[in-house]
Amino acid sequence: MRAALAGIAASALTLCAMTSTAVATDLRMTVWTGSEVHLKMLNGIAEGFKAKHPDVNVKFETVPVNDYTQKLTFQVAGGNPPDIAWMMEDAAPAFENANLLMDLGPTLKATEGYDFADFSQPAMGLWQKDETVYGIPFSTSPFMIYYNKDMFDKAGLEDPLALAAKGEWNMDRFQEVAKKLTAANPGKWGFEFKDGEGYASRMTHALLPPIRAYGGDIWSNHECGFDKPEAIKAVKQLHDMVFKDKSIVPPGEQGDYFSGNSAMTVNQISRASKMAEAGFKWGIAPLPSGPGGESPVIGQAGLVVFAQGKNKDIAAEFIAHMTSKENVAIMAQFFPPARKSVLESDAFINGNKLIPPEMMKNVAAAIANGRVHPAHEKSPQILAAMAPRVDALWKANADVDAAIKGICSAIQPLL
Amino acid sequence: MTDIIHNLKTTRTSQKPWLTLKAREMMEAWLFVSPSFIGFLIFFLGPLCAVVYYSLTEWNLLTQQATFVGLRNFENALLENPDFWHVVRNSVIFALGLVPLNMALALTLALALSRPFFGVVFFRTVFFAPVITSAIAWAIVWKFLLQGEGGFINQVLALVGITGPNWLREPGWAMAAVIITRVIKMVGLNMILYIAALQAIPRDYEEAARLEGASRWQIFSMITWPLLAPTTLVIMVITTIGSFKVFDHIYQMTGGGPENGTLVLAFYIYQQGFKFFNVGYASTLAMIMFVIVMALTIVQVMLRRKGME
Numbered sequence: 001m002r003a004a005l006a007g008i009a010a011s012a013l014t015l016c017a018m019t020s021t022a023v024a025t026d027l028r029m030t031v032w033t034g035s036e037v038h039l040k041m042l043n044g045i046a047e048g049f050k051a052k053h054p055d056v057n058v059k060f061e062t063v064p065v066n067d068y069t070q071k072l073t074f075q076v077a078g079g080n081p082p083d084i085a086w087m088m089e090d091a092a093p094a095f096e097n098a099n100l101l102m103d104l105g106p107t108l109k110a111t112e113g114y115d116f117a118d119f120s121q122p123a124m125g126l127w128q129k130d131e132t133v134y135g136i137p138f139s140t141s142p143f144m145i146y147y148n149k150d151m152f153d154k155a156g157l158e159d160p161l162a163l164a165a166k167g168e169w170n171m172d173r174f175q176e177v178a179k180k181l182t183a184a185n186p187g188k189w190g191f192e193f194k195d196g197e198g199y200a201s202r203m204t205h206a207l208l209p210p211i212r213a214y215g216g217d218i219w220s221n222h223e224c225g226f227d228k229p230e231a232i233k234a235v236k237q238l239h240d241m242v243f244k245d246k247s248i249v250p251p252g253e254q255g256d257y258f259s260g261n262s263a264m265t266v267n268q269i270s271r272a273s274k275m276a277e278a279g280f281k282w283g284i285a286p287l288p289s290g291p292g293g294e295s296p297v298i299g300q301a302g303l304v305v306f307a308q309g310k311n312k313d314i315a316a317e318f319i320a321h322m323t324s325k326e327n328v329a330i331m332a333q334f335f336p337p338a339r340k341s342v343l344e345s346d347a348f349i350n351g352n353k354l355i356p357p358e359m360m361k362n363v364a365a366a367i368a369n370g371r372v373h374p375a376h377e378k379s380p381q382i383l384a385a386m387a388p389r390v391d392a393l394w395k396a397n398a399d400v401d402a403a404i405k406g407i408c409s410a411i412q413p414l415l
Numbered sequence: 416m417t418d419i420i421h422n423l424k425t426t427r428t429s430q431k432p433w434l435t436l437k438a439r440e441m442m443e444a445w446l447f448v449s450p451s452f453i454g455f456l457i458f459f460l461g462p463l464c465a466v467v468y469y470s471l472t473e474w475n476l477l478t479q480q481a482t483f484v485g486l487r488n489f490e491n492a493l494l495e496n497p498d499f500w501h502v503v504r505n506s507v508i509f510a511l512g513l514v515p516l517n518m519a520l521a522l523t524l525a526l527a528l529s530r531p532f533f534g535v536v537f538f539r540t541v542f543f544a545p546v547i548t549s550a551i552a553w554a555i556v557w558k559f560l561l562q563g564e565g566g567f568i569n570q571v572l573a574l575v576g577i578t579g580p581n582w583l584r585e586p587g588w589a590m591a592a593v594i595i596t597r598v599i600k601m602v603g604l605n606m607i608l609y610i611a612a613l614q615a616i617p618r619d620y621e622e623a624a625r626l627e628g629a630s631r632w633q634i635f636s637m638i639t640w641p642l643l644a645p646t647t648l649v650i651m652v653i654t655t656i657g658s659f660k661v662f663d664h665i666y667q668m669t670g671g672g673p674e675n676g677t678l679v680l681a682f683y684i685y686q687q688g689f690k691f692f693n694v695g696y697a698s699t700l701a702m703i704m705f706v707i708v709m710a711l712t713i714v715q716v717m718l719r720r721k722g723m724e
Binding site for chain 2: 392
């Protein structure tokens with residue numbers, strides 16, 4: 001009898017174990033960061049979710065940034081989309097219009113204490129259409145000037161943070177400082193475009209900040225903005241800096257800021273994780289202002305759930321967890337929040353381990369005043385159409401006006 | 416008992432085998448080739464047929480919508496899309512630059528390295544090493560060397576008073592740069608093929624010609640070169656096909672730029688299919704590329720045959 005009971009108990013235990021294995025859910029989330037610090041932080045958030053949902057494992061899959069959208073698309077087309085994806089702003093409209101994304105609204109609004117209204121409306125612009133919520137911006141990261149303090153000191157110049165505090169950090173000063181930095185640091189440059197890709201994959205990221213500083217835009221309301229007077233002034237100034245002053249890393253050269261070969265660059269605060277290895281004193285400051293005033297540019301990334309995913313409901317719950325007030329505050333050290341409560345909190349300004357409060361204040365201000373990079377359903381086609389015209393622009397003897405007109409004639413039909 | 420055994424033996428020997436010897440051999444042969452044949456069907460022939468069908472559709476990968484459009488894509492590519500002919504022109508320029516340069520260099524190296532001398536293995540290894548080097552790593556290194564003023568190549572040129580161009584930012588020079596770096600990368604393969612062919616030519620021919628008073632040029636032009644003809648044909652065909660298929664090199668070094676100056680057919684197909692997600696149109700372009708390469712191959716074979724006659 002005792003043996004029979006033991007047998008029944010053992011069978012029951014085995015059955016329980018099998019059942020628990022059978023209902024375990026693995027959520028796969030694609031990200032484009034491979035940074036150990038970022039992944040450690042994300043895994044910590046996933047552990048927090050596991051405490052509430054012991055049967056759910058979240059795995060983060062890094063996909064290199066240059067192939068990110070392409071690989072995501074092929075996974076979707078192959079019927080094997082990730083449950084959750086970290087999606088770039090320029091890809092979002094195409095995925096939304098193809099009805100590939102789940103409406104997260106019902107799950108988020110039903111989550112206790114979530115406070116959906118806490119997300120700033122401008123930040124939600126790309127991710128919400130009427131009542132449908134296609135994604136939650138988890139990174140609303142403004143473009144900032146990164147500067148090499150050592151190179152500024154060597155040139156005997158005030159750094160951009162000090163100039164910004166005095167209200168003197170504008171496009172004219174930017175040009176002047178870049179020129180002096182180049183002269184004081186032979187073989188190096190005053191400025192490098194974002195990620196050194198300003199003449200290729202980040203051509204709009206290179207042109208947009210100065211164009212906005214002059215009061216223009218690269219495009220808006222389906223109309224090309226490159227040939228507007230404000231944009232022309234901005235582009236001509238950049239062109240002079242590259243070819244006359246020789247203070248911006250020119251096309252065909254490599255002058256990596258992070259290796260100390262350029263005194264300034266434009267990037268987002270997630271790159272602060274790279275600065276630990278830089279080996280020089282550094283800081284971040286706002287983008288230079290211009291005749292159009294201060295016009296910060298924001299790069300965004302959102303979290304989305306694929307509508308065809310097998311675990312979409314639990315995936316939506318994970319997004320609710322990941323973008324809760326507590327977790328947004330944790331991520332804010334690298335990925336600035338779209339939640340007003342976190343953005344306005346002292347913790348955001350004072351709690352960053354890498355960036356001091358006086359610099360974080362500028363980050364918060366840039367998020368509050370900034371506008372996102374224009375997105376379009378046909379972004380890849382627009383960039384491909386722009387590329388040869390932008391190549392024609394970045395030549396020492398270029399006819400800048402003609403090249404700018406060429407850009408507009410190439411992209412207007414697509415806009 | 417003896418009768419029973421006898422009857423059994425008779426039955427066994429008189430029974431016809433289930434399969435004839437020929438059929439059995441055939442079945443064994445099929446069993447042996449089936450693993451690779453099934454792989455060929457699934458991974459080569461299947462996708463090839465699928466591409467033919469896709470080329471007749473307008474299929475956007477993102478929206479998952481496919482519409483049968485007949486020959487509309489071909490009409491668009493050949494008659495309406497000015498980019499297409501620009502891209503074909505670039506591919507032809509790339510092939511015209513690469514194929515003769517590669518073959519001439521491969522033959523020169525093979526002639527120099529086909530005979531044994533001290534260090535010959537070292538030199539063969541040096542010239543063959545780029546072939547097995549990662550194409551992406553190769554392109555990254557050359558991109559670094561070919562920078563503008565600060566590039567190693569231009570700094571070397573500056574030592575002898577030459578101001579080098581901004582290699583990868585000026586359309587003509589960019590094309591020249593990708594051709595030359597591709598030739599250096601791939602010449603080792605053709606060199607090995609030529610060395611093998613040269614070593615297969617009996618030495619008696621050359622010795623007899625030398626005894627008859629033939630010069631080195633006469634020996635090369637009247638004995639060696641004609642005997643290399645089959646190898647030359649193979650090399651010409653594979654190098655031409657390879658030049659039309661070039662992708663990784665362009666992707667890493669120029670991305671098709673500047674000003675679309677190195678936008679070749681394979682890269683354009685990638686752009687349409689993998690960047691714009693127009694799988695139908697990309698398949699159409701792939702079909703056109705297939706026809707171009709096939710036509711060039713047939714022409715080369717026919718010319719060679721005519722030459723041999």
